[in-house]
Amino acid sequence: MDPSQVTGVYGEVSGLPVPVSAHVSQEQLPELRTYTVTAEWSQSDLVRGSRLRYSQQWTLIADSNHRKSIRTVLPPGPCVPVSGESLSGLSPIRGLRAVVRETSGHQLLEIWDHRGLRKCLNLTALNKHGRVYDDAQFGCLSWSECENKLLYVAEKNKDTSIESHGGDSACRKDRSVYREDWGETLTNKSVPVICVVNLQSGSVSELQGVPPDVSPGQALWAPGSQSVVFIGWYHEPFRLGLRFCSNRRSALFKLHLDGNCECLSGSNLSMSCPRLSPDGSTLIYLQGQVFGPHNQCLSLQQLDLTSRKTSTLLDVVNRPQTGEFAGVYEALPTCCWSTDAQRVVFSSARRNWKDLFMVDRQSNKVTSLSDSLTDLSKVYGSWKLLTVQNDLMVVCCSSPNTPPTLRVGFLPSAGEAVTWRTLQQPVMTFDFHWTVLDVTPPPEEDNTHYSGLDFGAVLVKPSRPLHDAEIPLVIFIHGGPHSQFPAEWNCTTAGLAQLGFAVLMVNYRGSTGFGQDNILSLIGQIGGQDVKDVQTAVLTALQRDVTLDPKRLAVIGGSHGGFLSCHLVGQYPEFYRACAARNPVINAATLLGTTDIVDWRYTSVGLQYSYDQIPTAEALAAMLEKSPITHAAQIKAPVLLMLGGRDRRVSPHQGLELYKALKSRASPVRLLWFPEDGHSLSRVDTQADCFLNTVLWLHQHF
Template sequence: MSVLNYTGPSDTYRELAELPLPTSAAFTSPQSDVIHVTYSIRDHERNIKRSVAKTYFVVDGGRSVVPPTHHEASDIVGFAISPSKTRQAILREASDQNGSGKKRFVEIWSGTRLEALHDVTKTHGAFHTDDVLSSLSFSPSESALLYTAEANVDAPEGPDADPYPKFRYVPHFGEAAYSKKRPAIFLFRWRSPNESSDFSSSKTKSLTALSPALPAPASVIFAQAVFASEDRVFATGYDYTDDGRLLGIKGCFNRPSGIWELTLPPQLDVDTSDLCASSPCTSLKLTSSGRSCRSPRILRDANGSPTKLLWLSSATGGPHASSVSLHSRNLSPELSEAKLLIDTVWDPAADAFPGLYTEYNLPSRSFLHLSGSAYVVAQSLWKSRTTVLLIDVTTGSVRDVTPAISEDTLYSWNVLCTDGGRQVVCSRSTPTTPSEIVLGRFDERGNVKWKVLDKPTLSPDAERALGELEVSIIPIPNRPSVETIVIQPKRTTEESTPKPLCVTTPHGGPHATSTTAFSPATIALALEGYTLSLPNYTGSMGFGEKYVQKLLGQCGTLDLADCVATVNHLIELGISEPGRQLIQGGSHGGYLAAHLIGQYPDMFNAAVLRNPVVSIGELPCVSDIPDWCYAEFALPFTPRTLMTPEIYQTLYDASPIAHVDNVRTPVLLCLGEDDHRVPPVQGLRYYHALKGRGRVVDVLSFPKECHPIEGVEAARVCWEAGRDWFKAAEKS
């Protein structure tokens, strides 16, 4: 097999990758008959990700939908609907006239009228609209807005000024968030709460950065702020560690954080068009240490008064992601003690609720009211699917409203929003069905009927090709938490020789899950004629907390054995055959792939590794999640932990680099040059180790790409390179 050779672009990959991906939704009229949905679209021609919004008009009591209108929304980075659904807040970043930079604006719209506009370009840095830091909340009077943005460096200017504040080290939030060092909650008021909504005066417009008072020696960054009343706000506070770190937080649900109550200062009656005042406010932490608490949500009664505060939490330390707990506190007439609504499920019975495995947050609008009771609607992993759960906010009872039955067996669901009444908007997909937008309407007993509002448009060739694939979820014998999603051409169910090459693709994490959601890269590879196997090994989420915890101390052995058992079981079933096996994976999936080709050198014909972990003992010095290297291998980690020769030896023995001499499989490496989680030096060390031993190896290095390598061009080239590497293996 030669080094990597390009065989040309793939029209199939490009078409599938450019399908719109729903990212958010909102009901935008008081009658809940107008739905605004935002999509992300990969534009290969311009090498950018575009944002497009569609507006759906539901008529005839929900029986029909007017064809949607759509418009470009790429300069809108944040969007929120007011409690009355009569106003919209927009955070906008637009290129300035000469194209040399960005200008930032906060806009408040009342219907089609621009009620307030504020240029915040000089006031602060970029808006923060990610899951971890985003705030976008109207006050009950709809006269103020909370949002999160990067505070400017507070450094004096001039030749004789103190230069140290400008260059002083400030921790950041890690992988894909290393520009986020000084997040702050900003309060924008465009009128007084008692003013008429038809009047907006620049004399009452103000922008202030909240500065919560903290007990010494606490050091906290506040975000995820939501209004409960005009002067009462609840927010998430992220703690620095004792050694001054902000541990990398992307994909990590175990970082020390708490839910805080903030009391706002009186309104400032000044116009701060260019400068931003700092507003001290009182603060009270409501949650105890030892938990990673986040995603505060306010439940209101029919009059709009706040009645409950709900939030999610996970244990700190240990696995970076695991089962999530749901908590509540009554807000009326006064703050009550916290109540645990959903606890960890340790070892669920077959097909029973496995515990809550949500996204990082609850949906921004997540409540329904049925028969006088209130419910949270959330998506959660349930084995190899994501499903929609209806959770009673009083009792904590859970019901799956999208169970794996009949034609819905393979759908994975995402909750986008509710209308606060009986309606919910979701997206859903299967491995062969791209994302659809569906509207769910609940009756008083909690039964739901789903209506598809929109489906993506596929070319006839793509639609026909997807129809020729077969998908199944196959349990692995004698491994109760292990199953694999298999995607294969339907013709392989008949006797054929030889069988298609089988690509095993273990997920990263390790505490993540491969689901039945549509993946353009996965399906495009299947349409090249390969069988795909996506194993959920021990440690995957959605199977019970027992199996998450079971992997700790057995990384590189138990998960490896699960992957080998998966390969062997598919051979036993006649789905694949020996000598026709391929392996690919990224991050921990790359770690497993590198282990497999080192410990089973005759099993795989070729391997593609994306930002793999290959030498664990070297990772704590350079990764944004140094604790991962200790927790996953059952080693203690504290802010005082240092690498010792004994610890290094333990981690070296658990690393793929320890087996590099055995590797005979041709290896392609794809590395992101800005990866802060598994820096490219890991992959490069593996490349040089293989090259020095005369093995077949090649490497692609992608500038400005982080851990996932998800830029438009980079993702395409990475996919094409894997396809070409596997093609060469088939010919050799």
């Protein structure tokens, strides 16, 4: 296979733009009502080796007397680059645009109106704090009601903390003191503080009163703009990794500008995503359990800000009924309320799909808003809500053969269906066939503690094979393990299918979208139940589709997906022809002291965790027993390892351990080392390199 052909295919599929956020504004005219939809897109550019961001606008015209009917969609405006912007936010009344921009090592705060740049502050030169947080975990940019103040989260100024302990002598003494951070992708986040900019005076101040054992984030103004609501993560006795972990002890707080801080929620739970209703009466947020699975089914709570009473709007779903809502598993978009504050809209996993849902606060009834087609005839397997404002929803739809598509529709009245309009079709679609498989474990593999569970997979293959022979099958296994492969656009899957491979994306028991029992069933069963589930899914696919070649099978995956890939080639050495693993867990016992989520190492093997845990011989033995390294001597399939030198979640020494074990036995193995990359191997050039090497590795050994 020609490397230039592989690179060309990957450039084509990875370079397709993806909408990442949207905003809606409306204007009432005498005879009609207009809506302006502004979407921000991300697009990978292999030439630059970076991701570009740009915005685009559409004008929608609706009848005044029938506001839920879009009469006309005008052609979109030009694409406007917004690269360099790390945060942005529109004010609710005058439409002022606040931007935090990176320029020559400085962070600038810019305020734009319809006449141009109105104000610019050099936040770095002001030296009131460290870098502004722009991540999804802590970051925020919130306008006050009067639109003369802005709220954001930044790193506490190191100089301030040193000066308070004695000036120059303290500086010499403390400059090498270790500062804990929040782990993978948050390595520069240690001590967040809430900051307020007064746009009239140009002053920046750090809000005082946050409890000293709490790290604040996701802040927003409370009604009246005299107080702030935020999520606080407890960081004592030490910090654990937050990325992909919805099980960290945290609480909802209200901080008054005079420094008085009060807790609005229980303190031994996990909280995230506070969202204020349009009328300012109610705050909703997601709530989960502490420790246990690091991702889980969450409940949706609502807090009446007048009575201070909290109630459950959506509870955890343990066992979803067939075809029904399966629970909440992901963050809420920033704008998720209906205009009348009676409904909340969100996206969530449902078995092998990602669907769009609406919950009514009066009845607690959940309604699916996706196209009313049966699962077998769905055009889009994934519906992701970007925003809902003025009751107009903006969603990103996709499927394994249809790249991200921007669509809009008004929230429906009771009993009505949504009339969806497409704003932006993808540049191209692909001639792939895809289907969803429901898989039932054989009786001997049923989990006696969580009996009767099933799982699923998504099979994608070229509609017309490149040759007459049977199609080679690549089994693609997601990480997590508590995550999901929905039937959505995936450029790795698309690239493989474009090059003639079939791809089976497996959602083994423990994946999200199948209920909390399904997630809990994997605790203590890693390296066994999940490995057998993948093998059962492969056998099911081969049985149901005779065009797949049972003699040309390979496994690929990252993190826990890499863990399972290495397990499969070790436990079924005659079955698979090749393996490609990204940052795999190889030896859970040796990983214990180097991972940022040490609690999961205990939980995954069925042991309780506490901060003062000291490893025991029994615990280490349990971790080793469930690790792929115990099967290394049986591995016959050639193994490609791809490791990030800055991985905080799974140390690259894990992959090196397997590399040495295979080298010592003269087993075919190749290792790619990316010194500047982390756990997700997410740099554009790294992803292209990994795809090229994976395809050539599979082709060589098929």
